[in-house]
Amino acid sequence: xxxxxxxxxxxxxxxxxxxxxxxxxxxxxxxxxxxxxxxxxxxxxxxxxxxxxxxxxxxxxxxxxxxxxxxxxxxxxxxxxxxxxxxxxxxxxxxxxxxxxxxxxxxxxxxxxxxxxxxxxxxxxxxxxxxxxxxx
Numbered sequence: 001x002x003x004x005x006x007x008x009x010x011x012x013x014x015x016x017x018x019x020x021x022x023x024x025x026x027x028x029x030x031x032x033x034x035x036x037x038x039x040x041x042x043x044x045x046x047x048x049x050x051x052x053x054x055x056x057x058x059x060x061x062x063x064x065x066x067x068x069x070x071x072x073x074x075x076x077x078x079x080x081x082x083x084x085x086x087x088x089x090x091x092x093x094x095x096x097x098x099x100x101x102x103x104x105x106x107x108x109x110x111x112x113x114x115x116x117x118x119x120x121x122x123x124x125x126x127x128x129x130x131x132x133x134x135x136x
Contacts (some may be wrong), residue, residue, distance in 0.1 A: 005101070013135075019047050020045065020046075021041070021046045021048055022045055022046070025043045026061045028041065028043070028057070028059070028060055029056065029057045030056045030098075032056070034053075037094060039096060040094060052053060053088070056097055058090055058093045058096060061088065061089070062089045063090075065085070065086045065088070065104060065108045067082075067084040067085065068112075069081055069107065070116070072116050072119045072120055074122060074124050075121055075122055075123050075126060076123045078123075080119060080124065080127060082115060082119055084111065085092075086107060086111040088107050089111075090103070098130060128135055
């Protein structure tokens with residue numbers, strides 16, 4: 001009986017420590033209670049109920065995605081090798097996690113498609129002259 005109290009006290013301590021989540025200044029956390037979105041947690045010390053709640057932490061800093069080198073046909077049927085870099089920042093954490101399965105992959109694919117579309121609608125001379133405008 002005496003050991004039972006020690007076990008109960010130990011389990012309570014473990015429960016308290018497992019409910020503590022620390023979110024860094026550049027992150028935000030989404031809390032799901034039994035699978036349903038229940039709120040956004042800001043940086044600092046946060047508590048979640050173990051087993052019942054789960055927290056997904058999202059980086060809010062500017063991120064980069066590399067667009068791999070690929071061959072694109074211009075409007076005048078000249079093959080051009082292009083690559084690029086996309087800079088993005090998550091503004092709405094709940095939309096990024098709940099509405100999109102993998103937002104980084106989605107942004108990379110969208111940027112790759114947009115780059116192909118822009119270059120495919122231009123002639124080779126235009127691509128060479130207006131590189132700055134294409135980048136924007």
